[in-house]
Amino acid sequence: MHRPETAEKPHPAGRESLENAHHLRAEAIARMGIYPGKALEMLQQEGLLEEEEKRVSKEYDLDGINLKNETVRAIFTLEDLYDPGTARHSRETYRIAQMKMDKIIAGTSFRRLSKNEGVSEDEFENGCIGHDFGKILLPLSILHETDRKKYRSPAREVLSPEDLTRVQGLGFTGDETLMEIMKEHERFSGEILEKAGLFVEAYIAAHHHNYGNKKLEKYSATIGALHISVLEDMLHLADIEQALLSADRPYKKAFTVPEMMVIIVDETKKNEDLLFAAYLWLTDDLAEYEGHLLASGETPSEEDNANLEIVKKFLTDAKESVEVIDGLKS
Numbered sequence: 001m002h003r004p005e006t007a008e009k010p011h012p013a014g015r016e017s018l019e020n021a022h023h024l025r026a027e028a029i030a031r032m033g034i035y036p037g038k039a040l041e042m043l044q045q046e047g048l049l050e051e052e053e054k055r056v057s058k059e060y061d062l063d064g065i066n067l068k069n070e071t072v073r074a075i076f077t078l079e080d081l082y083d084p085g086t087a088r089h090s091r092e093t094y095r096i097a098q099m100k101m102d103k104i105i106a107g108t109s110f111r112r113l114s115k116n117e118g119v120s121e122d123e124f125e126n127g128c129i130g131h132d133f134g135k136i137l138l139p140l141s142i143l144h145e146t147d148r149k150k151y152r153s154p155a156r157e158v159l160s161p162e163d164l165t166r167v168q169g170l171g172f173t174g175d176e177t178l179m180e181i182m183k184e185h186e187r188f189s190g191e192i193l194e195k196a197g198l199f200v201e202a203y204i205a206a207h208h209h210n211y212g213n214k215k216l217e218k219y220s221a222t223i224g225a226l227h228i229s230v231l232e233d234m235l236h237l238a239d240i241e242q243a244l245l246s247a248d249r250p251y252k253k254a255f256t257v258p259e260m261m262v263i264i265v266d267e268t269k270k271n272e273d274l275l276f277a278a279y280l281w282l283t284d285d286l287a288e289y290e291g292h293l294l295a296s297g298e299t300p301s302e303e304d305n306a307n308l309e310i311v312k313k314f315l316t317d318a319k320e321s322v323e324v325i326d327g328l329k330s
């Protein structure tokens with residue numbers, strides 16, 4: 001009688017499959033819908049945290065970017081276990097912001113501005129890496145919802161009973177739409193970082209979207225005399241840029257650079273607080289894109305050309321108002 005070979009032989013890749021079993025267990029813990037602190041405690045108790053931290057550190061080159069804070073590294077590991085797409089996005093957002101940080105733009109630099117605001121590089125890095133930590137608290141069914149109609153429907157009509165209970169545990173009634181619940185991830189990111197004693201980071205992360213209504217969405221914590229605005233705007237811009245230029249999420253096509261820049265222009269028109277950071281950001285994006293065109297010999301499509309004109313006009317118009325902002329006028 002023929003019997004399947006595998007039934008008689010030990011598994012050929014014993015170690016690998018054990019590692020895989022550990023990883024699957026770690027993933028299951030991350031997806032239990034419990035608070036990050038509790039999930040990390042469980043991972044630790046079951047001896048899984050160290051192994052996963054090592055894997056994540058290597059995969060995302062956390063040593064290369066010198067991510068020092070152990071709590072941020074641990075929660076980032078949890079974020080990767082929960083939803084790798086969010087972790088990739090956060091790492092990339094930091095990379096984009098970091099690149100901008102190093103440049104001299106229009107006679108100033110985001111680095112100088114961040115120093116003026118009293119934010120250290122570590123704090124900014126932690127804030128960028130942790131800006132979407134709040135998503136760990138939300139059901140994956142919300143994070144991954146691609147149906148616009150469902151996304152705009154009340155949670156109680158579209159979520160599974162289990163996920164509904166989960167969001168109610170976060171203080172929602174269930175009458176909010178998935179979109180409204182999703183928007184709260186920003187506040188949750190702030191709360192998670194604040195619980196870790198990272199107050200400046202909490203502030204930066206809790207303001208990373210603005211959502212066009214900054215005043216209503218304000219995170220309630222205060223951080224003494226600190227006034228942070230340019231950096232939260234910078235994170236906001238890096239976040240938009242990463243999301244638009246990556247085709248990471250299957251339901252979203254990547255935008256071209258000129259399309260992305262026009263979206264930032266539109267966003268700035270809706271939210272004037274963003275003007276200063278957006279001016280610097282787009283000045284650099286435009287220079288970089290034009291440099292790329294020169295170097296590659298590529299010619300932009302007609303549509304891209306029209307978009308580039310919109311960006312140039314925005315920059316010319318914005319120059320005057322931006323120049324009166326203290327510190328920029330040379």
Ligand SMILES: [Fe+2]
Pocket residue numbers: 131132185186208209
């Ligand atoms: Fe976000």
Ligand SMILES: [Fe+2]
Pocket residue numbers: 089093131132239
């Ligand atoms: Fe984000």
